[in-house]
Structure formats: structure tokens, C-alpha cells
Amino acid sequence: MKFIKIGDKTINLEKLHGIIDKIIEMRQNGFSQQEVASRFKVDRSFVSRLESLGEVRKGGNIAVVGFPIKNKEELEMLFREWGVNFTLLLSEKERLNLAENMSGVELFNMVMDLIAKIQSHDVIIFLGSDKRSQLVEAIFDRDIITINIGHSPLTEDVYVDPQIVKEILNSLKG
Incomplete structure (x- = not known):
């Protein structure tokens, strides 16, 4: 068991995670927010806020970054078909070449530029x-x-299974 202290309280993290998992599972199985709230003796708004914390925004701009990827070309084609706005996939060789062929300052500047580009997107798939x-x-x-x-x-x-990626894209674009 993992315990943490918050002020005067001792919190059992495993118990807390288990309860959250059960709340989400009940909602996934069709129980209303009010039914779940009553079962766990919390306000309905708590259940709603809990869902909001984990909600992935649908639509919007999507950026994909990944390494080291074996089926890079296949995934890049998939991302183009799905209208992904920014894609950066690297093989291990490409990743190492970047690091070896740039000075520390150049590499740092490139990483900062990439962070700025990626940050402008609504959803990031890594x-x-x-x-x-x-x-x-x-x-x-x-x-x-x-x-x-x-x-x-x-x-x-x-190798990254394209079907897994399609399922994620489908849920985002849905």
C-alpha cells in the first residue's frame, strides 16, 4: 500500500485510485452521475468534475510525435489521411543523426522550436x-x-500497430 501525508491526513493512494476506477467503470456501464454519486456518497458535481479532468477534447488541431518508430512511413500516411496537422516521427537512426550532426546550441534551439510548434495544437499524441x-x-x-x-x-x-492509432484518431475526430 502507498500512503502519503497531506497536512494532518494520511491518504491511501491505492484505495483512492481504486474508488476513482470504480466510479469511472460505473459511468462507463451506463449508471447516471447521480447514481454513482449516491453509491460513493459524493456530490453529483464531483463525478462530473472527475470526468472533466480526464476528458480529451474532440476535434481541434492534432500533433503527433514519436520515436523510435519502425513503420514510420505507414503511420505518416495514416496521419495525412486523417488530417493530422503536425507529425514528427523518427527512427532511432534519424534521432541519433540529429543529435550527432548538430551542435548543442543548434539542437537546443531546434527542440525549443519544436516545443513551440507542438504547444500550439489542441491535442498531442505521443x-x-x-x-x-x-x-x-x-x-x-x-x-x-x-x-x-x-x-x-x-x-x-x-512497430506501432496502426489499428491502435486509428482508434485514437476516430475517438478524437468523432
């Missing part, structure tokens, strides 16, 4: 390792959808 996913979520104040393609460090290109 395909990368677990650690890189956490970093991207910390950098951007946008809706981030992460597709974890493996455990860090990834040193070889990874």
Missing part, C-alpha cells in the same frame, strides 16, 4: 517509451495521449 511519455506530459499543458511503445531506454525501432 508514441514513445515510458520515461519519454512522462517527460512529454510534464512539458506540455495540453491534452496528451500517450502510446507507450516500450520500456526506456529504447535502442531499436518499434
